[in-house]
Amino acid sequence: MALTLFDKIWAEHRVKTLDDGRDLIFIDRHLLHEVTSPQAYDGLDRMGRRLYQPALTVATEDHVVSTRPGRYGADFENGQAMLDTARRNGRRYGIAYFDANHPQQGIVHVMASEQGMVAPGMTAVCGDSHTCTLGALGAAAWGIGTSEVEHVLATQTLVQAKPKTMRVGIDGCPPQGITAKDIILRLCRQVTIGGATGHAIEYSGSYVRRLPMDGRFTLCNMSIEMGARIGLIAPDETTLRYLEDTRYSPLHDHREAALRSWADLATDEGAIFDHEMSLNVSALAPQITWGVTPDQVVDVDEPVPPSESEVARRALEYMGLDAGKPLLGVPINIVFVGSCTNGRIEDLRTAAAILRGHRIDRRVRAFAVPGSQAVRAQAEAEGIAKIFRDAGVEWREPGCSMCAGINWEFVPHGERCVSTTNRNFVGRQGPGARTHLASPAVAAASALVGAIADPRRL
Amino acid sequence: MPEEAKYGRGRCCVFGLENIDTDVIIPQTELVTVSKSGLADGLFARWRYKNDRIPNPDFVLNRPRNKECRFLLAAANFGCGSSREHAAWALTEYGVRAVISPNFGEIFFRNSIRNGLLPARIAAADYRCLASLADGEGGIDDMIVDLTAGQITVGRLTVPFSLDQVDRMRLLTDTDDIAETLLHRTDIEGFVAADRIRRPWVHQTLWEG
Known part of the structure; x- marks a missing residue:
C-alpha cells in the first residue's frame, strides 16, 4: 500500500495498538524547558515513579531566561525560582541539561535541530x-501539555489516535526578497487559524525542495498556527548536508545504518492524504499580519481589510488601525528579530543585509535575539552582530524573549511592534502590545523607516 | 450519579469571540509557577482586571449573576495556540467544569481531558442557538450537561455534543493514565530492546549538557 511519510514514521514507532483503537507511540526525543516541566517532575515524585529513559531526555532554558547581555538566569524572582527548580530536577534525574550559559543552549527547537539531537524518521x-x-x-514532532510530559518521562510513550494527514504542495519561484516566513503567513491566511486542526501537514513541491534548512524550519514552525500539531518535510540532500555539520548527528557514528533507514522516508507515489x-508563490509579495491572529494577513502593500465581522472590528480596535487605510507607513515603536520562527543564522543574515551601513529610525527600538548560542557565535564571527549594533539594534543573548514575554521582556502597552515571531495574539508580547508578524526583511526595513515598510522599495 | 455531581447543572457564561487562545486564558505574567494550583486568579487576567487587579465590571465573569459560572460557551477554536496546561488548570480551579464550543485547539483539548475538564464539541448551528439564550448579563441559567447522554439541556432545548468513548470514560473514571500505560511495560521494553539493534543511533546519546 502506498504510504505517506507521516504514516511510515507513525508505524515505525507504534509499540502496539490498544483495545480502544489508539496507538501506543514510542518517543525518541523528549525535550524539556523550564516552564512546562516542573509540575510533571512533581507528579513523578508524588507517585514515586522513575524517569524511564534519561538518555533520550534533554533539557534547556529558554522561555524565562533573560536575554540581557551578561545574564545567567531570570531577571525576576519567580522566574529565577522556576530556573532553580528546572536545574535541580535536571541534576536529580541525571539528564543532559543545557543551562543559560552553556555553549549549546538555545531556544529548545533551535538547539535540538542545530545540535543534531533530532534526526529524520524520529518522533520528538x-x-x-x-x-x-x-x-x-x-x-514527526509535536507539542504536548504537562500531563503528557509526565507521561513521557515515566513511559517514553504517548497514547494517541493517529492524526489525519494534509499535503500542502508549494510550487513556483518567489521574487527576490520573499522568504519562507512570507510563504507560511500566506498559507495561514489561506488555511485559517483552525483550518488544519487534527492534521499532520506534509510540505512538498518544487519550492520546498529548493528551500534551505533554515527556511524549512520557519515553514514547519507555524503549522500550529493553522491548528496542525505536526508539520514535516521529507528529508533530502539538503537535510543530510545540514546534519553532517551537527554535533550529535547519527551520521558520525552510524552513517550506513542511518542512511539505509532514512532512504524510505518519503511519501509513496499514489499515497492518499485526507486533504x-x-x-x-511565484508572484508573492511580502506578508504581514494586521490583526490578532496569525491568519489575519495581507500583502504588506495592501490596505487594512474592511471590518465586516465582530472579530475583525475588535482586532482593529486592539491594533489601533483603520479599515481600508494602508499599512505601509504606519509608525512603529519596536522591532524584534528572533524566536524559534526566525532566530536562525539565515534570518539574521537577511535582516543584516538590509541594515548594513544604515541606522534604524530614532523613534524605533530594535532587538536582535539569536535563537541559540551557536547562532550567536556564528553571527558574531560573520560580523552580523556588529552590523546590528552599528545600526542601533540591541544585540542580546539567546532565548524566547519578546516572542512570548514570559521572561518579562515586553513590548510596552500600546506600542506597535514588527516582529519575526509566530503569534500576534492579544497581549502575547506583553499587556496591550500590538504585534505585526512579518519576515526578517520586513522587520529590518521597518526599523530603518520607523514605520511598516516594504523591503522591495528601500 | 457521579457525573451529575461532576458536570451537572449550573450557570453558563457566553464568550462570543472566536479563537480565544491560551495566552488570553492565562497570560504569560500569570504562569511563572512550579505548582498547578493558584492559577485561578490569573484566569483571563487581562479581561478580568483593570489596573491594580481591580475587577473589570464589564467582563462577563464579573457580572453579578455570573459569579457562580460552571460552564463556558465559546465560539469556534477555543484554546488554540500555546500548549500551556496552565489554561486547563486555571479553568478547573476557578470552578469551570465544561467548555462548550464548535471546536477546540487540539493540545488544549487533550489537556482538558487530562484534568477532568469537559471539552464539549457542538455543531455550529447549536452554538448559535445556545448563544442566543444569553440574558442581559451574558449568561444562561440552569444549564444541564449530561456526560453520559452526551447532551446539553437548557429548558426545552437539548443539543448533543460529541466526545469519543475513551475520553468520556476518562472523564467519568478519573484514570491514572501513566498506570494504564505501564500495564504495557513488557511491550514497551520489548520495543526498546529491538529498537536498540534496529536504530542504535536513537539510543546511544552522548550529550554534553
Missing part, C-alpha cells in the same frame, strides 16, 4: 506547541 515531543518546527528534519492543497 516537548511541552511547547512549536515543537512542530523539528518536522523540517523529516521527523490536499497547493500554493503557488
Whole structure:
C-alpha cells in the first residue's frame, strides 16, 4: 500500500495498538524547558515513579531566561525560582541539561535541530506547541501539555489516535526578497487559524525542495498556527548536508545504518492524504499580519481589510488601525528579530543585509535575539552582530524573549511592534502590545523607516 | 450519579469571540509557577482586571449573576495556540467544569481531558442557538450537561455534543493514565530492546549538557 511519510514514521514507532483503537507511540526525543516541566517532575515524585529513559531526555532554558547581555538566569524572582527548580530536577534525574550559559543552549527547537539531537524518521515531543518546527528534519514532532510530559518521562510513550494527514504542495519561484516566513503567513491566511486542526501537514513541491534548512524550519514552525500539531518535510540532500555539520548527528557514528533507514522516508507515489492543497508563490509579495491572529494577513502593500465581522472590528480596535487605510507607513515603536520562527543564522543574515551601513529610525527600538548560542557565535564571527549594533539594534543573548514575554521582556502597552515571531495574539508580547508578524526583511526595513515598510522599495 | 455531581447543572457564561487562545486564558505574567494550583486568579487576567487587579465590571465573569459560572460557551477554536496546561488548570480551579464550543485547539483539548475538564464539541448551528439564550448579563441559567447522554439541556432545548468513548470514560473514571500505560511495560521494553539493534543511533546519546 502506498504510504505517506507521516504514516511510515507513525508505524515505525507504534509499540502496539490498544483495545480502544489508539496507538501506543514510542518517543525518541523528549525535550524539556523550564516552564512546562516542573509540575510533571512533581507528579513523578508524588507517585514515586522513575524517569524511564534519561538518555533520550534533554533539557534547556529558554522561555524565562533573560536575554540581557551578561545574564545567567531570570531577571525576576519567580522566574529565577522556576530556573532553580528546572536545574535541580535536571541534576536529580541525571539528564543532559543545557543551562543559560552553556555553549549549546538555545531556544529548545533551535538547539535540538542545530545540535543534531533530532534526526529524520524520529518522533520528538516537548511541552511547547512549536515543537512542530523539528518536522523540517523529516521527523514527526509535536507539542504536548504537562500531563503528557509526565507521561513521557515515566513511559517514553504517548497514547494517541493517529492524526489525519494534509499535503500542502508549494510550487513556483518567489521574487527576490520573499522568504519562507512570507510563504507560511500566506498559507495561514489561506488555511485559517483552525483550518488544519487534527492534521499532520506534509510540505512538498518544487519550492520546498529548493528551500534551505533554515527556511524549512520557519515553514514547519507555524503549522500550529493553522491548528496542525505536526508539520514535516521529507528529508533530502539538503537535510543530510545540514546534519553532517551537527554535533550529535547519527551520521558520525552510524552513517550506513542511518542512511539505509532514512532512504524510505518519503511519501509513496499514489499515497492518499485526507486533504490536499497547493500554493503557488511565484508572484508573492511580502506578508504581514494586521490583526490578532496569525491568519489575519495581507500583502504588506495592501490596505487594512474592511471590518465586516465582530472579530475583525475588535482586532482593529486592539491594533489601533483603520479599515481600508494602508499599512505601509504606519509608525512603529519596536522591532524584534528572533524566536524559534526566525532566530536562525539565515534570518539574521537577511535582516543584516538590509541594515548594513544604515541606522534604524530614532523613534524605533530594535532587538536582535539569536535563537541559540551557536547562532550567536556564528553571527558574531560573520560580523552580523556588529552590523546590528552599528545600526542601533540591541544585540542580546539567546532565548524566547519578546516572542512570548514570559521572561518579562515586553513590548510596552500600546506600542506597535514588527516582529519575526509566530503569534500576534492579544497581549502575547506583553499587556496591550500590538504585534505585526512579518519576515526578517520586513522587520529590518521597518526599523530603518520607523514605520511598516516594504523591503522591495528601500 | 457521579457525573451529575461532576458536570451537572449550573450557570453558563457566553464568550462570543472566536479563537480565544491560551495566552488570553492565562497570560504569560500569570504562569511563572512550579505548582498547578493558584492559577485561578490569573484566569483571563487581562479581561478580568483593570489596573491594580481591580475587577473589570464589564467582563462577563464579573457580572453579578455570573459569579457562580460552571460552564463556558465559546465560539469556534477555543484554546488554540500555546500548549500551556496552565489554561486547563486555571479553568478547573476557578470552578469551570465544561467548555462548550464548535471546536477546540487540539493540545488544549487533550489537556482538558487530562484534568477532568469537559471539552464539549457542538455543531455550529447549536452554538448559535445556545448563544442566543444569553440574558442581559451574558449568561444562561440552569444549564444541564449530561456526560453520559452526551447532551446539553437548557429548558426545552437539548443539543448533543460529541466526545469519543475513551475520553468520556476518562472523564467519568478519573484514570491514572501513566498506570494504564505501564500495564504495557513488557511491550514497551520489548520495543526498546529491538529498537536498540534496529536504530542504535536513537539510543546511544552522548550529550554534553
